[in-house]
Amino acid sequence: MPTYGNIFLKQDENGAFTTARRAPLGFTDGRNEAWLRDLLAGHPDLLPIEEVDPSFAPLVPLCTELQTEAGPVDAAFISPTGRLTLVECKLWRNPEARRKVIAQILDYARAVSRWSYADLQRQVASATGLKGNVPFEAARELQPDLDEAAFVDATARALREGRFLLLIAGDGIREGLSGMAELVTRNAALGFSFGLVEVALYEFGEQGLVVQPRVVAKTETIERTFVHVQSGDSGSLRDISDEGETERGGESVAVANERAWWEPLARISFDDPEQESPLYRHRNHIRVPLPYPGIWITAFRSMGEGGCGVFLTGKKSEIPQVLDALNEEREQILGELPHGTNERQQHDPDRPGFASYARLSEFATDDDCRNWLAQQLNHFVNAFRPRLKAMIR
Incomplete structure (x- = not known):
């Protein structure tokens, strides 16, 4: 992790320097999350977008408090190529707050990924009080020769494909950065670009304020492949992932009911304050x-087999060596897991x-079943998470 020295201001002709005083957000009157939100919305160049992902540059401010089904996004930006950047501003006080803000901004992105361009236009107009095609007009101020039809099509495509940049901006992010960077890396599989930006403030007394944004963690863009499946006069968009095809079009009643069944488990909290919430993965299971x-x-539930359970697993290329290392502590690990934990290895039954x-x-x-699964997940996280962190080191 990089370290940063003090900022100095050359004050007089004799070469004397004045050292700036660090001014943490939240400890100065008026400089809170709302202040940071308005600062970034009014001065988008402060965000080091080129360092995080230049494909989302330049940033065109759309609005603050963009309403979604998951709650309001602090600040929303768009590029002339139709790519959205969602920014959440947060003061960092404890590990629980850090974990929650990751889940929060991911919920915003999932909600926005279900929007059409008309939805975006309507919500931006509502937030700004302006009429007309507000996203396009904002982008055209930066690029006067922008074609409206091309912009609308590009934005609609980016919404549909989930091409978002998610930024969390705040003060003190370097505190506990390893845990935050881990959360960012784990969520890269969702397909969004992701960045953590520390906004440091320095005061020179009556001479003004210096704002110094720094990128402290980011993910690489995870490309997702889509195919258009045509059936007669209708068609649907499908997202092809490493787990097979998943339809991004309308859900059947059965799929919607299954998603609703897992929703409470996707919001559970763990004893470990840095453990993010489970991710619903379709086909009757969630991942932690x-x-x-x-x-x-x-964690899975199989109505056909009449069973449910929790197990440690992973990619075929990774799970064997991890299990070999963990099995060296097998008796101790089994002592930490719930009574009755048994052997299972989907890729190699002999291991x-x-x-x-x-x-x-x-x-x-159903609540009894979900409560049991939640307890098992918590025990598994407590047993395996610290060991796997140590293996990484």
Whole structure:
């Protein structure tokens, strides 16, 4: 992690320097999250966009408090090529706040990814009080020769494909940066570009304020491949991932019901304050990302087999070596996991794994089943997360 020295101001002809005083956000009257939001919205050049992902530059301010189904986005920007940047401003006080803001901005992005261009236009107009094609007019101020039809089509495509840049801006992000960078890396698989920007403030007394933004963590852009499936007179867009095809069009009732069943588990909190929430992955299961690349905890429910459970798994290229290392501490790990945890390894049945199972008939209600899964997930996170972090080091 880079370190930053003090800022100096040359004050007089004799060569004397004045050292700036660090002015943390939240400790000075009026300089809070709302102040930072308005500062960045009014001066988008402060955000080091070229360093995070230049394909989203230049930033054109759209609005503050952009309303979504998941809540209001602090500040929204767009580029003349139709790519959205969503910025959440946060003061960092504890690990729980850091974990929650990651989940929060991801929820915003998921909500916006379901919008059409008309939805974006309507919500920006509502936030600004302006009429007409506000996103296009804002972008055209920066690029006068911008073609409206091309801009609308490009923006609609970016919305549909989830091509967003998510930025979290705040003060003191370097405190606990390893945990924050881990959260960013784990969520790269969602397909969004992601960055953490520390905004440092320095005061020179009556002579003014220096604002120094720094990129402290970022992900690489994860490209997603889409194909258009035509059936008769209708067509649908499908997102092809490493787990097969997932339809991005309208959901069936069964799929919607399954998503609703897992939704409470996607919001659970863990004993570990830096562990992010589970991710719903379709096909009756969720994943809990872990700090070792390509390794995660899966919770599943199979109505056909009448069972549910939690197990440690990962990519075929990573899970064998991880299990070999963990099995050296097998007895100690099993002592930390719930009673009844047994062996399972989906890629190599001969290699002992870690899993906990139950029959659906054991639970009187869906809530009982979800509560059991949540408890198992928490135990698995407590047992494996610190060990995998140590393996990374």
